[in-house]
Amino acid sequence: MFTITDxxxxxxxxxxxxxxxxxxxxxxxxxxxxxxHQVLLQLGLDNFTDYYEYLVSDQSGAAMGTLINKITTNHTFFMREANHFHYFKNHVLPYLKQTVASRDLRIWSAGCSTGEEPYCLAMLMDEYFGISKKEWDTKLLATDISDKVLSLASQGIYEKGTIGNLPKHWRSTYFTKLDEDRVQIAEGIRREIIFRRFNLMSLRFPFRRKFHVIFCRNVMIYFDNRTKAELIQRFYDWLEPGGYLFIGHSETIDKSQSRFHYVMPAVFRKN
Structure with missing residues (x-):
């Protein structure tokens, strides 16, 4: 039986x-x-001191990836915190349709987990733009630090019961039945998402252009106050003027330390 000292x-x-x-x-x-403990068993290690040495000596990134997969809880579901999605469709998309002259929408799902969030955004945009969608670039960027959840997200395969709360026409239009228990996101919607591994703590954000919308929900609950403040400032810098930031309802932004304008619970806007 393993133990871990202070x-x-x-x-x-x-x-x-x-x-x-x-x-x-x-x-x-x-x-x-x-x-x-199971990771240490598989590695044949006797204690957490040896495990730490294994981590810092690994140059491939695989050890860190396994560690993150184990300690994070990737719990999400379709239309989680549904009022955000309603606001996105009813207010954000009309604003972007009127103001983005290039018709190049840049939307980022940061901490996308197993993909439910970006797929919901893609379905909302498909529904909103309708036949005019072909005139717009509506591809979304979806990132996460975990290779495991990105692999699951890119496949777009989910248990049938997980889509029960979605509109009936979404279930029939955007999902394909694989078997009695599983469904898969329609290929057209899967092509709308660009899944990439990205660590939000990276010193450099490798993007060419700023975003119109950033969703980073229920990610900062893992961070301390200083890390949250630094990340929120980066998000502000990487949003276009008038751009929106969506965070989790259990998360907050310190108004005294941020230039974001409060819109509604867990929704903020760059002036």
Missing amino acids: REFAQLASYIHSNSGIYLKPEKKMLVLGRL
Whole structure:
């Protein structure tokens, strides 16, 4: 049976924070132990000191990827926090349709997990633009730090029960039945999403142009206040004037430290 000392936990937590921005409080020590003990067994390691040495010596990034997959909770579902999607369709898209002369929409789902969020956005845009959609570039960027969830997201395969709360015409138009238990996002919608691995803690955001909309919901709950403030400033810098930022309802933005304008709960706008 493995144990993890306070020193080992602090060392591992510091490494995770430095490389991913995820902040693990001391009370998460047993959670970390529970989620990583199988990893140590598979690696043939006896303790967390040796595991830390294994992490820092790995140059491929695979060890860090496995670590992030184990300690993060990728819980999401279609139309999560549905009022955001309604606001996006009823207010944001009409604004963008009127103001984006290039007809090149740049929308980023940051921390996309298993893909439900970007697929919902793609379906909303398909429905909103209708036959005029071919005149617009509506491809979305969807990123996550976890290779595991990106692989699942790119396949677009979900349990049939997970789409029960979606509109009936969405279920018939945007999903294909694979078998009695599974459905897959229609190919036309899958082609609308560009899935990429990206660490939000990267010192450089490798984008060529700024975004009109950024969704980063229920990601910053893992970060400490300083990391959140720095990331929010980056989002502000990478939004076009008038652009929107959507965050999770359990997350907040300190108005005294941000230039974002409050629109509605968990929705902010760049002036």
